[in-house]
Amino acid sequence: MKTHYDVAVIGAGPIGSYTAYQLVDKGFDVCLIDAKQNIGKNVICTGVISKEAFRRYDLPSESILSRIDSFVFISPQGQRLEYIHPDVFAYVVSREIFDRALLALAQKCGADVYLHQQIITIEHSSQYYRLRSKDKKYRARAVVLATGVNYGLHTSLGLSTPPGFLYGSQVELPSSSPNQSSRIEIHISQSFAPGSFGWVVPISNDHSRFGVIVEKAATLGLERMLKERLHFSSSRFDKMRIKQKPIAYGPIERSVRDKILAVGEAAGQVKTTTGGGIFYGLLCSEIAVDKLQRTLKSGYSLKDYEITWRTALVPELDIGRRMRESAQSLSDNTIEKLFKFVKQHRFWVELLVPRINFDYHSNFLFYCLNSFESFLKK
Numbered sequence: 001m002k003t004h005y006d007v008a009v010i011g012a013g014p015i016g017s018y019t020a021y022q023l024v025d026k027g028f029d030v031c032l033i034d035a036k037q038n039i040g041k042n043v044i045c046t047g048v049i050s051k052e053a054f055r056r057y058d059l060p061s062e063s064i065l066s067r068i069d070s071f072v073f074i075s076p077q078g079q080r081l082e083y084i085h086p087d088v089f090a091y092v093v094s095r096e097i098f099d100r101a102l103l104a105l106a107q108k109c110g111a112d113v114y115l116h117q118q119i120i121t122i123e124h125s126s127q128y129y130r131l132r133s134k135d136k137k138y139r140a141r142a143v144v145l146a147t148g149v150n151y152g153l154h155t156s157l158g159l160s161t162p163p164g165f166l167y168g169s170q171v172e173l174p175s176s177s178p179n180q181s182s183r184i185e186i187h188i189s190q191s192f193a194p195g196s197f198g199w200v201v202p203i204s205n206d207h208s209r210f211g212v213i214v215e216k217a218a219t220l221g222l223e224r225m226l227k228e229r230l231h232f233s234s235s236r237f238d239k240m241r242i243k244q245k246p247i248a249y250g251p252i253e254r255s256v257r258d259k260i261l262a263v264g265e266a267a268g269q270v271k272t273t274t275g276g277g278i279f280y281g282l283l284c285s286e287i288a289v290d291k292l293q294r295t296l297k298s299g300y301s302l303k304d305y306e307i308t309w310r311t312a313l314v315p316e317l318d319i320g321r322r323m324r325e326s327a328q329s330l331s332d333n334t335i336e337k338l339f340k341f342v343k344q345h346r347f348w349v350e351l352l353v354p355r356i357n358f359d360y361h362s363n364f365l366f367y368c369l370n371s372f373e374s375f376l377k378k
């Protein structure tokens with residue numbers, strides 16, 4: 001077994017695999033290591049990824065389950081505000097197929113893949129990092145932590161952890177509105193998702209992913225949404241199939257040290273609005289590869305990585321947190337009034353719609369926060 005590499009990438013989730021693929025493509029000797037044996041199996045994720053991400057990166061189209069061209073916000077009492085895009089703007093993927101295809105891409109390009117290998121320690125010697133799993137040792141000139149929402153290695157390496165976490169819970173069930181296979185429903189109510197929302201995302205004509213993202217008690221919130229909002233009887237879903245996972249809520253303060261960097265959810269590069277992490281992770285992976293190339297070939301400092309991704313994303317991440325804080329204090333009654341107000345004043349829709357962007361929410365949110373300040377302060 002080869003043990004010396006230019007870069008060791010830890011974590012073969014989508015961001016780690018894509019980082020390894022790009023590094024190999026640039027001519028580096030790379031190993032990709034994951035604790036799991038079965039990549040993509042039982043991943044808890046809704047799998048909504050923008051069409052823009054597919055346009056920009058080499059993502060596997062065979063993982064696409066459905067195509068999204070509209071979404072509808074539904075108020076606590078059932079008022080609806082619908083947005084229909086002229087074209088498909090996002091895809092829903094099977095994470096099992098998506099993650100495996102990206103791993104295969106990295107491997108096909110020449111990355112050495114080691115599965116069922118949890119990295120336990122990383123030590124720095126004069127020229128190399130020494131990585132150790134239970135039964136193997138690796139050496140690399142640089143290390144990429146793409147460990148997702150696992151921060152066990154960060155502190156000992158001098159990297160920080162996210163300032164907080166949200167919790168997402170999800171279950172796949174027969175659809176509540178069959179044949180709406182291109183529309184996402186966003187359900188709002190303080191009773192099941194305080195300051196946040198629940199979703200119904202179609203994966204076929206008759207099945208959807210149902211979920212909520214909240215600060216605590218996500219599973220309870222999803223059960224409530226299914227029963228109270230969508231009128232599922234207890235016999236229509238098995239509570240035990242609801243799965244919950246933490247989601248990084250905010251960027252880590254320190255994502256680089258010497259020749260180690262964190263990328264993807266390992267760096268908190270996740271939308272604070274929706275909890276979506278794949279597009280921002282891919283974007284930062286692109287930045288990371290560019291900076292690693294300069295460091296390994298020309299000796300530049302890796303610190304530039306942190307400056308560049310922060311400049312691109314921190315304003316987005318900050319405004320998402322501000323919006324969530326404001327939304328926490330809204331009663332269902334106020335949310336109802338806000339829906340009514342927008343529906344009665346259609347010019348608001350004309351003003352809001354051009355600001356909608358699937359991946360960047362700050363333009364839309366700034367506008368909402370300023371325009372509806374009086375509602376948000378109630």
Ligand SMILES: Cc1cc2nc3c(=O)[nH]c(=O)nc-3n(C[C@H](O)[C@H](O)[C@H](O)COP(=O)(O)OP(=O)(O)OC[C@H]3O[C@@H](n4cnc5c(N)ncnc54)[C@H](O)[C@@H]3O)c2cc1C
Nearest residue numbers: 011013014015035046047048119148168264265276277278
């Ligand atoms: C309910 C829910 C719904 C979501 N929906 C969406 C969505 O619709 N769209 C979207 O973009 N995002 C969504 N997300 C977020 C998305 O799933 C994550 O942001 C994304 O998986 C992060 O990718 P990653 O590659 O950074 O990490 P991960 O996919 O978590 O991969 C990390 C990998 O690192 C490995 N690892 C960790 N530690 C070690 C170690 N010490 N040694 C070796 N291997 C290690 C793990 O085994 C894992 O395979 C959702 C999240 C949740 C919880």
